[in-house]
Amino acid sequence: MQTNPPLDITQSHPPPAPRRRTAGTAIFVLLVLLLVLAFVVSLSLGSVSIPLREVVRILIGEPAIKESWGTIVLDFRLTKSITAVLVGAGLSLAGLQMQTMFRNPLADPFILGINSGASLGVALVVLSLGTAGTAFLAGLGALGDLSLALAASIGAGLVLALILLVGQRVKNPTTLLIMGLMFGYATSALTSLLIYFSSPERIQSYTIWSYGSFSGVTWNQLRVMAPVILVGLGVAVFLIKPLNALLLGEDYARSMGLNVKHARFFILLSASLLAGTVTAFCGPIGFIGVAVPHLCRNLLRNADHKVLIPAVILVGAIAALAADALAQLPGSQYVLPINVVTSLFGAPFVIWVIIRQRRGATSFTV
Amino acid sequence: MVLTAQDLTIGYAHSRADKTVIAQDLNLELHAHELVCLVGPNGVGKSTLLRTLTSLQPKLSGNLLLKGKPLEKYTSKALAKLVSVVLTSPVQVGNMKVRNLVGLGRFPFTGLFDSRNPEDDAAVQAALEMTGAESLAERFVHELSDGERQRVMIARALAQEPMLLILDEPTAFLDLPGRVATMQLMRELAHTHGKAVLASTHDLDQAMHLADRMWLMGKDGAILQGAPEDLVLSGAFGTTFAQPNLKFDLETGNFETTQKTEQYVVLQAEGLADIWTARALRRAGFEVLVDGQPDLPRVEVVQQNARTTWKLLRNGVALEFDSIYALLLGLSA
Numbered sequence: 001m002q003t004n005p006p007l008d009i010t011q012s013h014p015p016p017a018p019r020r021r022t023a024g025t026a027i028f029v030l031l032v033l034l035l036v037l038a039f040v041v042s043l044s045l046g047s048v049s050i051p052l053r054e055v056v057r058i059l060i061g062e063p064a065i066k067e068s069w070g071t072i073v074l075d076f077r078l079t080k081s082i083t084a085v086l087v088g089a090g091l092s093l094a095g096l097q098m099q100t101m102f103r104n105p106l107a108d109p110f111i112l113g114i115n116s117g118a119s120l121g122v123a124l125v126v127l128s129l130g131t132a133g134t135a136f137l138a139g140l141g142a143l144g145d146l147s148l149a150l151a152a153s154i155g156a157g158l159v160l161a162l163i164l165l166v167g168q169r170v171k172n173p174t175t176l177l178i179m180g181l182m183f184g185y186a187t188s189a190l191t192s193l194l195i196y197f198s199s200p201e202r203i204q205s206y207t208i209w210s211y212g213s214f215s216g217v218t219w220n221q222l223r224v225m226a227p228v229i230l231v232g233l234g235v236a237v238f239l240i241k242p243l244n245a246l247l248l249g250e251d252y253a254r255s256m257g258l259n260v261k262h263a264r265f266f267i268l269l270s271a272s273l274l275a276g277t278v279t280a281f282c283g284p285i286g287f288i289g290v291a292v293p294h295l296c297r298n299l300l301r302n303a304d305h306k307v308l309i310p311a312v313i314l315v316g317a318i319a320a321l322a323a324d325a326l327a328q329l330p331g332s333q334y335v336l337p338i339n340v341v342t343s344l345f346g347a348p349f350v351i352w353v354i355i356r357q358r359r360g361a362t363s364f365t366v
Numbered sequence: 367m368v369l370t371a372q373d374l375t376i377g378y379a380h381s382r383a384d385k386t387v388i389a390q391d392l393n394l395e396l397h398a399h400e401l402v403c404l405v406g407p408n409g410v411g412k413s414t415l416l417r418t419l420t421s422l423q424p425k426l427s428g429n430l431l432l433k434g435k436p437l438e439k440y441t442s443k444a445l446a447k448l449v450s451v452v453l454t455s456p457v458q459v460g461n462m463k464v465r466n467l468v469g470l471g472r473f474p475f476t477g478l479f480d481s482r483n484p485e486d487d488a489a490v491q492a493a494l495e496m497t498g499a500e501s502l503a504e505r506f507v508h509e510l511s512d513g514e515r516q517r518v519m520i521a522r523a524l525a526q527e528p529m530l531l532i533l534d535e536p537t538a539f540l541d542l543p544g545r546v547a548t549m550q551l552m553r554e555l556a557h558t559h560g561k562a563v564l565a566s567t568h569d570l571d572q573a574m575h576l577a578d579r580m581w582l583m584g585k586d587g588a589i590l591q592g593a594p595e596d597l598v599l600s601g602a603f604g605t606t607f608a609q610p611n612l613k614f615d616l617e618t619g620n621f622e623t624t625q626k627t628e629q630y631v632v633l634q635a636e637g638l639a640d641i642w643t644a645r646a647l648r649r650a651g652f653e654v655l656v657d658g659q660p661d662l663p664r665v666e667v668v669q670q671n672a673r674t675t676w677k678l679l680r681n682g683v684a685l686e687f688d689s690i691y692a693l694l695l696g697l698s699a
Contacts, residue, residue, distance in 0.1 A: 241480035245473050247459050251422055256473035257446030303462040306480065
């Protein structure tokens with residue numbers, strides 16, 4: 001049988017690069033060390049500055065020089081830092097999932113309107129029930145502590161249910177994206193309507209919630225928040241394979257045997273659970289979810305979710321801790337809203353990374 | 367026999383009652399060791415047919431048998447081990463090495479956590495070798511040329527170890543060498559590696575030269591099958607692609623624009639200069655004659671001392687040009 005030799009169109013390529021496995025491992029070791037460091041530093045920073053040595057002593061259960069330091073670290077700062085880790089990891093992973101699923105570098109955990117739903121829930125409680133309402137909820141005991149979170153969860157949950165329902169029916173992920181945006185607009189409009197008819201002091205307490213905060217989370221709330229986030233992170237292990245297949249788009253994924261409907265359902269569930277829970281407890285925290293996946297792709301030069309998922313969890317946690325540390329305005333009594341810090345310091349950093357990256361390196365086809 | 371379509375109707379079902387039928391009663395076969403090219407004018411439904419054959423889209427009615435078993439009886443995973451696809455749109459994925467992209471093709475073989483065993487690595491290596499893409503393995507996909515990327519996408523499809531490979535316009539975005547190389551690669555996959563290969567293409571010339579069989583899809587959705595030469599001889603080719611200004615030349619197998627022309631020119635030349643000057647004159651809308659009445663414009667090509675000049679004699683005026691381009695300008699003046 002006669003066949004012509006294929007034309008050699010593979011000439012003039014650089015020699016194959018050496019395997020980067022060792023470099024990748026080194027980066028992960030570095031990230032873990034950085035996370036531990038950021039965690040301890042975040043515990044030492046605040047209106048009362050506590051030396052790192054003392055923080056470590058308190059953490060391993062030894063008595064600190066000042067007894068009050070022990071209380072500050074264990075009762076206040078530890079919850080805040082754990083929250084920051086959970087928020088950073090959760091939002092970054094949710095952002096990565098959305099970016100891969102929609103093959104859109106601008107996608108973030110809130111692209112489908114989860115945060116608008118949560119905002120509406122909170123707005124309903126804060127603005128319409130007002131202080132009387134929260135007092136009423138506080139009267140319910142343990143639930144009172146969770147009242148805002150509960151309201152936000154219900155709001156986020158309703159939007160999530162709507163998205164999952166629609167997600168099973170639409171053919172094309174872009175349609176889903178547009179619908180999510182529309183849900184977002186609609187719920188935001190309702191929130192605006194509530195704000196319009198509210199008194200200034202109620203609006204202010206709503207606004208403060210919308211700035212985002214890690215410090216409002218108590219041990220009591222963490223008992224709910226942490227398991228949900230950990231479940232959301234855990235589910236992602238099962239999504240590595242579908243996410244990788246979706247890198248080439250839904251048609252290729254389907255042709256390789258992926259049940260796209262199932263994959264979509266679980267990706268949306270995982271991402272929305274993470275984003276919804278974070279918003280419920282800490283308010284809508286922007287930026288981390290869209291920026292961290294980009295940073296990780298650039299850092300590791302790898303698109304495999306087996307590598308990216310642990311990377312975004314680590315980098316996300318570090319970024320949230322760093323943002324929290326910056327928000328303390330070290331050396332001052334002031335604390336900035338976390339949303340201001342993530343965007344103000346994060347945006348220039350991401351611009352710098354994007355400009356430096358090679359052409360086409362993060363492009364998705366739409 | 368790899369794939370058989372019996373009385374297949376393809377199209378879109380909008381609701382139970384509302385259907386758009388693209389083509390009906392198709393009876394088709396695909397065999398191992400054979401490259402089949404699906405050709406036809408734009409918009410006749412080639413992509414719809416390919417999507418239906420790969421079950422990316424449901425059929426409206428009829429039977430589709432893969433190895434004698436109805437397509438819908440296969441699990442999606444089992445199907446993915448038998449049929450793989452290369453789609454039209456060029457895939458752009460950042461920060462991914464070629465070896466990893468090709469490795470995605472192992473999806474139906476790996477377990478829940480996508481961990482790889484030596485068999486998977488071997489299949490990826492074999493796919494890279496079959497497509498001549500070994501040297502690209504450690505490069506990033508976004509750094510490849512369009513032709514290299516298409517080669518890699520074919521390698522990815524081969525990593526699924528399919529018996530049937532279906533490609534939707536694999537040469538659409540490629541330059542000429544890329545088109546030739548891709549077509550030859552598909553032919554080699556059929557002849558040397560025993561795959562059944564079905565590719566849609568607009569590249570009639572390549573398809574005529576390399577396809578073992580052609581599916582010629584007309585505007586009515588009907589498909590005529592046969593060796594490319596059969597379709598030329600029966601005149602099917604010419605009628606399917608018929609356009610007011612386009613004529614299929616049965617002798618050369620080329621399409622030529624049929625411009626009505628009242629202008630004649632007499633050409634006197636030899637060898638290659640004759641061929642290419644005549645071609646240029648025809649392109650400019652002239653009927654080229656070897657001999658003619660003396661009142662017709664006359665072009666004479668003179669080759670002397672490795673220098674070629676074109677002499678134009680018209681209405682008693684003689685002009686000289688040093689290129690075909692200048693000659694055409696002179697003629698239109």
